[in-house]
Amino acid sequence: xxxxxxxxxxxxxxxxxxxxxxxxxxxxxxxxxxxxxxxxxxxxxxxxxxxxxxxxxxxxxxxxxxxxxxxxxxxxxxxxxxxxxxxxxxxxxxxxxxxxxxxxxxxxxxxxxxxxxxxxxxxxxxxxxxxxxxxxxxxxxxxxxxxxxxxxxxxxxxxxxxxxxxxxxxxxxxxxxxxxxxxxxxxxxxxxxxxxxxxxxxxxxxxx
Amino acid sequence: xxxxxxxxxxxxxxxxxxxxxxxxxxxxxxxxxxxxxxxxxxxxxxxxxxxxxxxxxxxxxxxxxxxxxxxxxxxxxxxxxxxxxxxxxxxxxxxxxxxxxxxxxxxxxxxxxxxxxxxxxxxxxxxxxxxxxxxxxxxxxxxxxxxxxxxxxxxxxxxxxxxxxxxxxxxxxxxxxxxxxxxxxxxxxxxxxxxxxxxxxxxxxxxxxxxxxxxxxxxxxxxxxxxxxxxxxxxxxxxxxxxxxxxxxxxxxxxxxxxxxxxxxxxxxxxxxxxxxxxxxxxxxxxxxxx
Numbered sequence: 001x002x003x004x005x006x007x008x009x010x011x012x013x014x015x016x017x018x019x020x021x022x023x024x025x026x027x028x029x030x031x032x033x034x035x036x037x038x039x040x041x042x043x044x045x046x047x048x049x050x051x052x053x054x055x056x057x058x059x060x061x062x063x064x065x066x067x068x069x070x071x072x073x074x075x076x077x078x079x080x081x082x083x084x085x086x087x088x089x090x091x092x093x094x095x096x097x098x099x100x101x102x103x104x105x106x107x108x109x110x111x112x113x114x115x116x117x118x119x120x121x122x123x124x125x126x127x128x129x130x131x132x133x134x135x136x137x138x139x140x141x142x143x144x145x146x147x148x149x150x151x152x153x154x155x156x157x158x159x160x161x162x163x164x165x166x167x168x169x170x171x172x173x174x175x176x177x178x179x180x181x182x183x184x185x186x187x188x189x190x191x192x193x194x195x196x197x198x199x200x201x202x203x204x205x206x207x208x
Numbered sequence: 209x210x211x212x213x214x215x216x217x218x219x220x221x222x223x224x225x226x227x228x229x230x231x232x233x234x235x236x237x238x239x240x241x242x243x244x245x246x247x248x249x250x251x252x253x254x255x256x257x258x259x260x261x262x263x264x265x266x267x268x269x270x271x272x273x274x275x276x277x278x279x280x281x282x283x284x285x286x287x288x289x290x291x292x293x294x295x296x297x298x299x300x301x302x303x304x305x306x307x308x309x310x311x312x313x314x315x316x317x318x319x320x321x322x323x324x325x326x327x328x329x330x331x332x333x334x335x336x337x338x339x340x341x342x343x344x345x346x347x348x349x350x351x352x353x354x355x356x357x358x359x360x361x362x363x364x365x366x367x368x369x370x371x372x373x374x375x376x377x378x379x380x381x382x383x384x385x386x387x388x389x390x391x392x393x394x395x396x397x398x399x400x401x402x403x404x405x406x407x408x409x410x411x412x413x414x415x416x417x418x419x420x421x422x423x424x425x426x427x428x429x430x431x432x433x434x435x436x437x438x439x440x441x442x443x444x445x446x447x448x449x450x451x452x453x454x455x456x457x458x459x460x461x462x463x464x465x466x467x468x469x470x471x472x473x474x475x476x477x478x479x480x481x482x483x484x485x486x487x488x489x490x491x492x493x494x495x496x497x498x499x
Contacts, residue, residue: 030348043279123321130319133300182280188324189278193331197347202279204349 020070023105026200031208036104038089040203044107045088047190047199049159050183051114053151054121058114066110074106081107092161105200112196115187122188129181139177152180211239213339215332217325221248224263224339238338247326254316256306258292264343265290267330271345273302274327277320284354409448409483415499418483421450423497429470431493440465440489444474444497445482453477458486 036044052058066075075081084103086095115122121144128142140146153176160167170176190199209230215222222245229240242260249255258266272287273295288295296303301319304326318326333339409415422444440462445454452474457463466472469489488496 027346027348030351123324126320130300130321185320186278186280188320189274189327192324192328193335194347198275198278201347201349202275202281205275205279205281206350206352206355208349208352 018073019102020073020106022069022071022109023102025196026105026108027197029101029204029208033101033204033208035098035100036087037204037207039207040104041084041087041099042090043203044104044111045085045091046179046183047111047187048085048107049155050152050180050187051111051118053148053155053180054125054184054187055114055118061114061117062110065113066106069109069113071106071109074102075110090160090164090167092159094161104203108200108203109196111187112190112199115190116192116195118187119191122184122191125184126188129184139181148184149177149180152176152183156180209237213239213333213336215329215336217328219249219251219319219322220325220329221250222246222326222329222333223248224333235337235341238341240340240342242340247329249316249318249322249326251322252316252318254314256304256314256316258306258308262292262306262308265293267334267343267345269293269295270327270330271334271347273297273323274330275347275350277323279350281350282356283350284356287350287354406479406481409481412499414448415483418446418448418450419485419497419499422446422452422485422487423495425450425452426470426487426489426495426497430489430495432489432491433465433468436461436465436491439491440469442466442469442471442487442489444471444485444487446485447477447480447482451475451477453480453482 048058048062051062055061062081063078066072066081075084083095083097084099084107085091086093087097087099088094125144125148128145129139132139132142132145140149153173156170156176162168162171170179189195209228211226211228213224224239224242225244225246226239226242228237230236232238232240242263245258245260245263245266247256247258247266269288269290272283276283276288276297282297288297292307294305294307296305298317301317301323304316304318305313306316307313334343334345409418438461441458442462443456443458444452447453452471453476455466455471455474457466471487471489483499486498488498490496
């Protein structure tokens with residue numbers, strides 16, 4: 001036991017000088033872990049996917065926002081971001097490489113920042129959702145939601161492995177729609193005063 | 209000094225009234241003594257009111273609910289239900305219930321956006337060093353042991369129980385069955401032996417004899433070729449009687465010059481056992497046969 005404690009403290013000490021200031025907002029996890037579990041990697045990729053589907057400039061924004069936030073020492077360019085996203089076990093070409101906590105925090109910071117910039121369309125989309133539901137209309141009757149759902153469906157089917165049980169469960173249109181809308185709600189709660197911290201803690205819900 | 213703090217979002221306003229504590233050594237001007245709290249939802253035209261305890265419970269419940277929305281992981285009721293404030297998640301938001309002593313309970317159905325504005329008001333209050341600076345709520349992951357099971361134990365037990373039942377039924381059915389008698393094929397075996405190539409000659413003594421015979425046969429007709437300076441290499445198959453049954457050149461020169469070598473007289477022998485050798489015809493008339 002003492003060995004693992006000393007190892008992790010050594011690793012923490014070694015990592016401290018290079019931690020970008022943006023990541024200082026994250027409190028240490030109550031139980032130390034070495035890398036991001038699979039659910040964390042999956043959720044981060046799906047939240048980024050939802051951002052890309054909500055905003056046409058999303059894929060570009062992911063790159064320049066990580067530079068603007070001073071996270072480019074961790075997210076070094078498109079290839080690295082793509083490699084990290086490919087650690088999502090649901091992907092067709094999933095990579096079996098680990099995602100460090102810092103890399104996970106950097107992606108969470110990018111997601112929270114982009115969600116904050118998209119706060120107005122996010123609120124509009126969720127208000128529209130409330131309206132169509134209260135009128136008992138199909139969700140796709142709202143043009144903005146229809147656009148988002150169509151893009152989400154297309155990107156999800158193109159990128160995720162249909163042989164995975166979790167992907168197979170989304171073959172039904174309704175299940176796919178439910179996860180797409182759930183991610184929209186999640187993105188709204190990533191914004192605001194405590195958004196990044198809430199996202200980071202929520203990623204580990206039930207994991208520790 | 210009497211004071212009021214307002215956290216204003218489009219769909220939710222949180223107002224905290226109270227006094228500072230001048231005896232506090234740190235930040236004596238901060239609001240520390242709460243006399244009244246109001247939470248207004250303009251879209252609903254509703255106002256919830258409470259005291260310090262009510263506010264604390266509201267903050268805890270809202271923080272926990274907000275994390276549920278960001279993670280998609282359900283919370284146990286203990287995280288969302290307090291004595292005076294309860295939050296019940298729904299598909300389109302949540303139902304917020306306020307139960308104050310000697311008052312009628314107030315029940316509000318909040319949309320996701322209203323719930324988010326309430327969350328943001330709560331976050332701003334908790335981040336405000338001038339309001340209740342001693343009150344803090346950390347944001348931590350929900351421990352694994354608190355994640356409610358997706359289905360009750362009785363439902364989760366159905367699948368394994370059904371599996372065991374099917375296994376028992378299948379065992380009972382197949383127990384009484386006699387194993388089928390297997391008729392060994394006889395006629396087809398003889399047919400096959402005509403089609404498949406026979407086993408190669410492996411007996412070392414026989415192979416050595418065949419190799420020597422092959423070398424002697426080839427030596428009679430091989431003195432080298434005038435314009436060939438490199439050895440020509442072939443794979444040669446020989447029947448048990450020593451006849452050359454097949455030749456394959458190992459490289460392009462060997463294939464080209466085959467017609468000029470003693471190996472050109474190879475005749476296919478049909479389905480008989482063969483021995484394969486590596487034959488090298490050297491330019492100086494020497495021959496090597498490797499078993």
